[in-house]
Amino acid sequence: MLHIVACIKQVPDTKIIKMNPKTNTMDRASAPAILNPYDAHAVEEAVRLKQRYGGTVSVVTMGPPPAVKAIKKCIEIGADEGYLITDRAFAGADTLATSYSLTKALEKIGKILPIDLIICGKMTIDGDTGQVGPGIARRLDIPPLTSVKKVVEVNKEKGYAIVHRKLEDGYEVIQSTLPCLFSVEKEINEVPYSPLPNVIRAARYQPHIWSVDDLEGVDRTLLGLKGSPTIVAKVWPPEKPKGGEMLTGTPQEQASRILSLLLERKELFRDKEVTG
Amino acid sequence: MSNLEDYKGVWVFIEQKEGKIAHVSLELLGAGRKLADKRGVPLAGILIGHQVKPLADEVFAYGADIVYLYDAPIFRHYRTETFMRAVIHCVETYKPEIFLYGATSTGKDLASAVATDLATGLTADTTMLDVDADTGLLEASRPAFGGNIMATILCKKDRPQMATVRPKVMKALEPQKGRTGTLIEETLSLGEEDIRTKVLEIVRDTEKKVRIDEADIIVAGGKGLGSKEGFQLIHQFAEVLGASVGASRDAVEAGWIDHHHQVGQTGVTVTPKIYFAIGISGAIQHIVGMHNSGLIIAINKDPNAAIFQSCHYGIVGDAFEIVPMLIEGFREALGKAEEVQYGGKV
Numbered sequence A: 001m002l003h004i005v006a007c008i009k010q011v012p013d014t015k016i017i018k019m020n021p022k023t024n025t026m027d028r029a030s031a032p033a034i035l036n037p038y039d040a041h042a043v044e045e046a047v048r049l050k051q052r053y054g055g056t057v058s059v060v061t062m063g064p065p066p067a068v069k070a071i072k073k074c075i076e077i078g079a080d081e082g083y084l085i086t087d088r089a090f091a092g093a094d095t096l097a098t099s100y101s102l103t104k105a106l107e108k109i110g111k112i113l114p115i116d117l118i119i120c121g122k123m124t125i126d127g128d129t130g131q132v133g134p135g136i137a138r139r140l141d142i143p144p145l146t147s148v149k150k151v152v153e154v155n156k157e158k159g160y161a162i163v164h165r166k167l168e169d170g171y172e173v174i175q176s177t178l179p180c181l182f183s184v185e186k187e188i189n190e191v192p193y194s195p196l197p198n199v200i201r202a203a204r205y206q207p208h209i210w211s212v213d214d215l216e217g218v219d220r221t222l223l224g225l226k227g228s229p230t231i232v233a234k235v236w237p238p239e240k241p242k243g244g245e246m247l248t249g250t251p252q253e254q255a256s257r258i259l260s261l262l263l264e265r266k267e268l269f270r271d272k273e274v275t276g
Numbered sequence B: 001m002s003n004l005e006d007y008k009g010v011w012v013f014i015e016q017k018e019g020k021i022a023h024v025s026l027e028l029l030g031a032g033r034k035l036a037d038k039r040g041v042p043l044a045g046i047l048i049g050h051q052v053k054p055l056a057d058e059v060f061a062y063g064a065d066i067v068y069l070y071d072a073p074i075f076r077h078y079r080t081e082t083f084m085r086a087v088i089h090c091v092e093t094y095k096p097e098i099f100l101y102g103a104t105s106t107g108k109d110l111a112s113a114v115a116t117d118l119a120t121g122l123t124a125d126t127t128m129l130d131v132d133a134d135t136g137l138l139e140a141s142r143p144a145f146g147g148n149i150m151a152t153i154l155c156k157k158d159r160p161q162m163a164t165v166r167p168k169v170m171k172a173l174e175p176q177k178g179r180t181g182t183l184i185e186e187t188l189s190l191g192e193e194d195i196r197t198k199v200l201e202i203v204r205d206t207e208k209k210v211r212i213d214e215a216d217i218i219v220a221g222g223k224g225l226g227s228k229e230g231f232q233l234i235h236q237f238a239e240v241l242g243a244s245v246g247a248s249r250d251a252v253e254a255g256w257i258d259h260h261h262q263v264g265q266t267g268v269t270v271t272p273k274i275y276f277a278i279g280i281s282g283a284i285q286h287i288v289g290m291h292n293s294g295l296i297i298a299i300n301k302d303p304n305a306a307i308f309q310s311c312h313y314g315i316v317g318d319a320f321e322i323v324p325m326l327i328e329g330f331r332e333a334l335g336k337a338e339e340v341q342y343g344g345k346v
């Protein structure tokens, strides 16, 4: 029986979000909060492994109280338990402080039921670093396996896992001892519509909610803004290249103009074999 | 908190695979050189692998003053556990103030582990770098919140200041043949029995590799092509031009083309000499991946499409009308040019 914990985050949907042009900050109200899309794949993979090997899937998140909604979404996908750590002391955390707080939560979850495997998403769409997963692994001193696109085997009895890690030009097959941490690629699975019983269970489900005081052995100087070595010094709107010339005339004339632009750069086409 | 005075010099992690240095590492040597010169400190490369010593010359040629070398069989394949230990050992011994990694899967994996262990700051996916000459404070800027803003990140109290940097945004220097520097060979007592991970096999893509980041010409298509069949038009045009095929994320998500072709924030950053954006609306997340291209030509049927704010030449029109004309015209023109050329030779 495996205990798999997925780390998940509630994020503003950056695809629809509007920026306040005066302050260059996000207008959070303009975007719905969603389960980080990459983390849905992490939960789905945990659920599939549970179906394959038996066990329990927990999810953990650090965030403000409304993050309960993201946990419920994970219950819909098939997670069994959800843990929210929420406290003002966590606010303003960069990746180093985030991985510290989550590690403390994972240690506590591990006391309730020892953890065999932790699964993170590839990245969050707001933080967008992919650093939190490997950070947790380092702190727990377990092997991090990033860019996982397929889980070949998890063998608790013999204490190992085998996965495919995506590389720029292929993949590698890597074996690790358990426990270990995966950061998974989107292509690892597809998240289907949730079965009705899960949806019903999610509606009623109340996650475990912990504050800093509920965690053990916490060094408060390592939390939140205080525990974050990096600070955002300045934000500005991204520079876009200036709009160029709009071509006019008939489509044929416009096409001719493009052709002459191409042919001015003939050296680019020199090695080309011409067909037709 | 680190004693800042103890940390000197700019470092670049030299990523290599099977005896070939990743291009991004050469780009970072170029960027690192500028930072080091501004600060008046040396630039170093840290090279880890098995039988990689000969690569040190290349690292010097591209601008490094020092190469730290860890060469042993245990480093044959990249593994977080082994590489991390070498890097941490080196940082603790020689204490750099700035440390750059390519934002590749390997670079990000390594940098995240190292930063956590050293409890220092790490900025991800940087696209702009500068340093304050006096304080040595690194200004690492990157797109944030899905590319909606740019942010400058500082790490004031801890060293080294670390960043992963996107491939293709910095420029490598012209290599200077024969340029040398100091090679420092280090060893680590690390046995296979200390390591919990094993690479069982490496499988390289056998199908023709798509490396759109290296292409001179890219024809990119978006959701505007309407369907997988419609997207064939992009392939046809690319083929006559000898170009690589790029795509927007929406085209990739529609399943018309593989993710390797995606240009943009969550895809590849490209800087070809010519970039065609066809049926692409010009979302900021796409623009950040291609706006440094030499010549950007956009074709879109919507005169208000954002892409027209980000191109050198724009055509308002239907791709299915314009592109076939370009294909025909180009074939003809090139055919004629070749005829003349061959004719002239006789």
Ligand SMILES: Cc1cc2nc3c(=O)[nH]c(=O)nc-3n(C[C@H](O)[C@H](O)[C@H](O)COP(=O)(O)OP(=O)(O)OC[C@H]3O[C@@H](n4cnc5c(N)ncnc54)[C@H](O)[C@@H]3O)c2cc1C
Pocket (backbone or CB within 6 Å): A014, A015, A016, A125, B145, B146, B147, B221, B222, B223, B224, B225, B247, B248, B249, B250, B251, B262, B263, B264, B265, B266, B267, B268, B278, B279, B280, B281, B282, B283, B284, B285, B286, B289, B299, B300, B301, B302, B305, B317, B318, B319, B320
């Ligand atoms: C965190 C995050 C990361 C992202 N990363 C990326 C990324 O890396 N790369 C990326 O591309 N996107 C990325 N996106 C998505 C991006 O925001 C856009 O949704 C996407 O680029 C839109 O793709 P598109 O232009 O193909 O589609 P659309 O926005 O649907 O545009 C289609 C265009 O085609 C035009 N058109 C329609 N028919 C024709 C025709 N017959 N002839 C000519 N023109 C026609 C339309 O006028 C329209 O402008 C990201 C989004 C987020 C939130």
Ligand SMILES: Nc1ncnc2c1ncn2[C@@H]1O[C@H](COP(=O)(O)O)[C@@H](O)[C@H]1O
Pocket (backbone or CB within 6 Å): A006, A007, A008, A009, A036, A038, A039, A042, A060, A061, A062, A063, A095, A098, A102, A119, A120, A121, A122, A123, A124, A125, A127, A128, A129, A130, A131, A132, A133
């Ligand atoms: N606040 C958080 N709570 C729980 N998990 C998180 C949190 N932030 C990041 N993660 C996990 O770490 C991964 C990488 O996040 P990031 O480094 O922010 O890109 C995410 O996909 C999550 O799995």
